[in-house]
Each structure stands twice: as structure tokens, then as C-alpha cells.
Amino acid sequence: MTGHPTSSSTHPGLVVRMLQHGRLHSGARILDLATGSGYSAALARRRFGDRYVTTLDVDAYLAEAAADRLGSIGFHPQVVSTDAGGGHLPSGSANGACSVGS
Structure with missing residues (x-):
């Protein structure tokens, strides 16, 4: 195998907790960085609707x-x-944006 991985899977429970702690509200626009499987985008979309969620990934295959x-x-x-x-x-x-330090 050559190259560098472009994706890893975040534990589903952690995705839920991140969304809960994001202090998100109706009408907020959600930007999901690193689409991966689309799981976090699906959860955000379920709560906020299609028009408020944008998800992106550097890997075109994963995004598609x-x-x-x-x-x-x-x-x-x-x-x-x-x-x-x-x-x-x-x-x-x-x-807005937020990040979690390692």
C-alpha cells in the first residue's frame, strides 16, 4: 500500500457527544469537516435539515x-x-467553528 490514509472512523458515541456539546440551535449552519462515511452529516441533517448542513472531505471518493x-x-x-x-x-x-486539541 502506498500513500497516506485520508479517513478514519470516529466512534459513533463521540460524534453524538460532539453534536450535543456544540451548542447548536435551529437555524445554525453546520459545517462537517472530514465527511468520511457521512455518519455525522446524517445526524446533523436529521436534526437541522438539508439546507443547514454542509459536509466536506479532501477525498473525492469518500465525499461521493x-x-x-x-x-x-x-x-x-x-x-x-x-x-x-x-x-x-x-x-x-x-x-462559526470549533476544534478539539489533541
């Missing part, structure tokens, strides 16, 4: 696969393949 999975259950948030580190975020995709 997640969009297909989400679509198969009737969810259609904006799914973008881009490098968030390069400052290429969709316009109006979030109200």
Missing part, C-alpha cells in the same frame, strides 16, 4: 460515497470535495 449513502436514505445536505486546510470552504457554510 457519502453523498450516495445519504441520498439512499433521503438526505441531501451539500457534500463537497475540497481541502478545508487550503481555505476553500463553501460560502455561507457555517456560523
Whole structure:
């Protein structure tokens, strides 16, 4: 195998806790960085609706696969393949940002 991994899976319970601690409210725009499987985007979309959730991943394959999975259950948030580190975020995709240090 060559190259570097572009994805890892976050424990589902941790995803739920992150969303709970995010102090998110109705009408908030959610930007999910590192789409991966699309699980966190699905949870955010379930709570806030398609128009308020944008999810992005640097790996085009993962973004497309997640969009297909989400679509198969009737969810259609904006799914973008881009490098968030390069400052290429969709316009109006979030109200604010937070991160967790390691």
C-alpha cells in the first residue's frame, strides 16, 4: 500500500457527544469537516435539515460515497470535495467553528 490514509472512523458515541456539546440551535449552519462515511452529516441533517448542513472531505471518493449513502436514505445536505486546510470552504457554510486539541 502506498500513500497516506485520508479517513478514519470516529466512534459513533463521540460524534453524538460532539453534536450535543456544540451548542447548536435551529437555524445554525453546520459545517462537517472530514465527511468520511457521512455518519455525522446524517445526524446533523436529521436534526437541522438539508439546507443547514454542509459536509466536506479532501477525498473525492469518500465525499461521493457519502453523498450516495445519504441520498439512499433521503438526505441531501451539500457534500463537497475540497481541502478545508487550503481555505476553500463553501460560502455561507457555517456560523462559526470549533476544534478539539489533541
